[in-house]
Amino acid sequence: MKELQEDVRERLDYLAGKGALLYGFPGVGKTSLVKQLAKDMNADMVIIEKDMSVRQIKNSFGYARKIAEEGKRVFIAIDEIDDFGSKEYSKYQPGGISKIIALMTEIDGLKTESRVRKNLYIFGITNYLENVDSRLLRPGRLEEVIEIPFPNKEERGRIIEYLMV
Numbered sequence: 001m002k003e004l005q006e007d008v009r010e011r012l013d014y015l016a017g018k019g020a021l022l023y024g025f026p027g028v029g030k031t032s033l034v035k036q037l038a039k040d041m042n043a044d045m046v047i048i049e050k051d052m053s054v055r056q057i058k059n060s061f062g063y064a065r066k067i068a069e070e071g072k073r074v075f076i077a078i079d080e081i082d083d084f085g086s087k088e089y090s091k092y093q094p095g096g097i098s099k100i101i102a103l104m105t106e107i108d109g110l111k112t113e114s115r116v117r118k119n120l121y122i123f124g125i126t127n128y129l130e131n132v133d134s135r136l137l138r139p140g141r142l143e144e145v146i147e148i149p150f151p152n153k154e155e156r157g158r159i160i161e162y163l164m165v
Contacts, residue, residue: 019122
């Protein structure tokens with residue numbers, strides 16, 4: 001876990017205002033990794049989940065944007081990001097916008113706000129890389145794809161020790 005945190009932390013300057021997609025088997029600690037990074041780096045954490053409405057997604061980005069404008073680091077974690085795409089093409093919310101379009105619009109809106117960009121980091125999290133909408137994996141959105149490997153027995157022990165500290 002510590003090595004993964006260091007790897008992601010090294011990439012943070014590059015990822016400012018952009019994003020990364022973390023993928024790996026269920027239960028390997030993708031969300032925990034982002035939460036621990038946020039804690040270690042004294043960053044606020046905003047989690048966006050598939051069950052949220054378009055309004056809640058926009059409000060969450062607005063809250064994160066406000067924190068970043070104040071000069072504080074903030075992480076946005078979009079959990080199970082693969083569920084925002086393929087199933088959503090036909091599921092439009094009142095007002096005619098799908099959740100995937102709302103996500104892309106909010107992420108794209110960060111490009112013009114330099115003060116926000118340098119303090120805001122977006123992490124898409126998925127178990128199934130192949131199911132992530134390809135529109136999210138392009139420059140300015142989720143630019144970096146990071147595999148979180150399945151830990152062996154020794155690594156699991158270190159992860160448990162690290163999390164218990």
